[in-house]
Amino acid sequence: MRVTAKECIKETKKEKRNGLMKSAKRELQSRRKLRLKMLQEGTEEVKNKFEEQRRKTKMMLRNKKRKHYEKRLEEQLVKRGLCINEKQTKYMEWTEEEYQEGRFLEVETNTGKRYEFEELEQFTYLGSIFSRKPNIGEDIQARIMAGNKCVAGLRRILKNKNISRQTKIRLYRTLLIKSLRDEN
Structure with a gap:
């Protein structure tokens, strides 16, 4: 079988076309892959920005809710006298x-x-005096003064002859001894 020049030229044109088509297809595929990769990377950036914005919004809403609840809590505490x-x-x-x-x-x-x-500089807590410079003498002196005040207040009752000795002893034990021990 003889091949003519025309047929040979046609064949080479077909091969060139096929070769060009194949290279064009490869080029298109590589461009598509590149575009897809760029879209994916761009999508990741957009996704990251979206996630960051969502986190900020959540934090802002959480802070607003917290402030709202703190305000409500404070209002309720004041309403109930706990302020x-x-x-x-x-x-x-x-x-x-x-x-x-x-x-x-x-x-x-x-x-x-x-x-x-x-x-x-100093304060009294549960009958004991606390000061910047600890001094037990002040505490003892304060308890003696409390006992003297209690005796002065009870003097009329303790001298009254119409009140039984039993009642006087009970008053003495409950008021005077307790004031010396605890200073209420």
Whole structure:
């Protein structure tokens, strides 16, 4: 079988076309892969930005809810009488520093409310005196004074002859001894 020049040229054109088609197909496939990869990477970036925005929104809503609930809690506490009274709340610091009258401790709550508490040089807790410089003599002296006040208050009752000795002893034990021991 003889091949003519025309047929040979046609064959080469077909091969070229097929070769061009194959290379074009390969080029298109590589472009598609590249575009797909770029879209996926872009999608990841968009997805990351979206996730970050979602986290920020959640945190913002959580903070708003927290503030709302803190406000409601504070309102309910005030309504039921469970609130911090700045005038009655005081504090004492055990340090070597000298006491300076008029010092205050400032405290700010999460809700933004500010409190000021006065500093004391000494205070009484459950009948015992606490001071910056511990001195048991002051505590004993205070208990003796409380006992004297109690005796002075009971003097008329203890001297009254119309009240039985049993009642006087009971009053003495419940009031005087307790005031010396506990200072209520």
